[in-house]
Each structure stands twice: as structure tokens, then as C-alpha cells.
Amino acid sequence: MSMVEKYNEKEQQEFVGFRFHPTEQELIRYCLGRNKVSKTSNTVLELEDKTNLYAKEPWRLTHTETDFFEPNQWYYFVTRTGKSRKVRGETCEGCWKPLGKLRYVVSEDKREVIGKKRSLTFYVKGESISSGWTMTEYYPLDGGSFQNQVLCHLKGP
Known part of the structure; x- marks a missing residue:
């Protein structure tokens, strides 16, 4: 049973110290695949749509602050x-x-490719070293009309 499924089963209970720390497979199958591509809703793990993620400096974005995510991760x-x-x-x-x-994400049993991912780092123009902000973009393989829909895992320094 995945971490996401365990959390859904007990959504009425509070988890002291529980953090959202899914595997890449869980991100693609349960968050990106089921919720976005198939248009099903998940009231517990509803992740925010961020239309301006590429329009602002990462430190100027408004981030949802919650104990559910690891510190400085969204x-x-x-x-x-x-x-x-x-x-x-x-x-x-x-x-x-x-x-x-761009790299492939394979299933837990390593028998099939279930998605793709790309890692990025933010550089300020004129600087030779990274700002310390990183992002991983996760893509579905068969997104249909959601081909341009990606799930981004943003980490602050």
C-alpha cells in the first residue's frame, strides 16, 4: 500500500509528524496521473495550480505554508x-x-516507463553559481489534453 493510499484511508485522523514525502512513482501515478489526467479529485492531497511559477523569482512566489510538506519544499x-x-x-x-x-521514471517493479522528469536549478542573470533553488518537473507519458501539465517539486535553499 502506498503512502498516499495510507493517508487517504485515515484522512479523518491527525498524523503528528506526518510529512508528504512521496516516491517519484507515487507522484506520477497518484498525484499527476489520477488527479489531473483523469480529472478525479482528491480532497486530502489537493495540490495547488501555480500558473506563474516560471514568471517570478522562486523566492518571490507565494507558497502555501503547511506542516504537511517538508520545510522549504512545495x-x-x-x-x-x-x-x-x-x-x-x-x-x-x-x-x-x-x-x-530528460529522464524516465520507471514503475516500482522496473518493468515499465510511467513518466519522465527533468531537474532544474535557478540562476540569477550574471551569476556563475546557482541560487540554491531547485525544481524537478514530472511529466506523464500519456497525458492526452494535459500533455503540457507537469507536477513541479520546488525546493528552497
């Missing part, structure tokens, strides 16, 4: 618009630079 559904991840923010310009290639 999860958002984002509709990708093209490949550009340039940010013309209020305090600086910068961009989300990919760290390596």
Missing part, C-alpha cells in the same frame, strides 16, 4: 508554455537551467 501543478524558463522578475532576471537530460 509541489505545484503547472501548465508548461514552450521550453523557455526565463524569469523577468521584480528583483532580478534569471532562468531555470536544466541539469542534464
Whole structure:
């Protein structure tokens, strides 16, 4: 039984110290796959749609603060618009630079590819080192009309 399913079974009870720390497979199958692609709702794990994730500096985004997520970590559904991840923010310009290639996420039994992921880091224009902000984008394989829908795991420094 997955961590997400365990939490759903006991949603009426409080979990002291419980944190949302899913595997990549759980993110794709339960959060991205079921909830977004199949349009089913999950009242417990409803993750926020963030339309401006690529429009602002990561430290200027309004993040939902909750004890449910690990400190300085957030999860958002984002509709990708093209490949550009340039940010013309209020305090600086910068961009989300990919760290390596798009990689496959395989099932728990390693028999099938269930999604893709890409890791990125935020660089301020003119700086040679990363800002410390990182993001992993998770993509479904068969998203249908949600092909540009990604689940982003954002981590602050």
C-alpha cells in the first residue's frame, strides 16, 4: 500500500509528524496521473495550480505554508508554455537551467516507463553559481489534453 493510499484511508485522523514525502512513482501515478489526467479529485492531497511559477523569482512566489510538506519544499501543478524558463522578475532576471537530460521514471517493479522528469536549478542573470533553488518537473507519458501539465517539486535553499 502506498503512502498516499495510507493517508487517504485515515484522512479523518491527525498524523503528528506526518510529512508528504512521496516516491517519484507515487507522484506520477497518484498525484499527476489520477488527479489531473483523469480529472478525479482528491480532497486530502489537493495540490495547488501555480500558473506563474516560471514568471517570478522562486523566492518571490507565494507558497502555501503547511506542516504537511517538508520545510522549504512545495509541489505545484503547472501548465508548461514552450521550453523557455526565463524569469523577468521584480528583483532580478534569471532562468531555470536544466541539469542534464530528460529522464524516465520507471514503475516500482522496473518493468515499465510511467513518466519522465527533468531537474532544474535557478540562476540569477550574471551569476556563475546557482541560487540554491531547485525544481524537478514530472511529466506523464500519456497525458492526452494535459500533455503540457507537469507536477513541479520546488525546493528552497
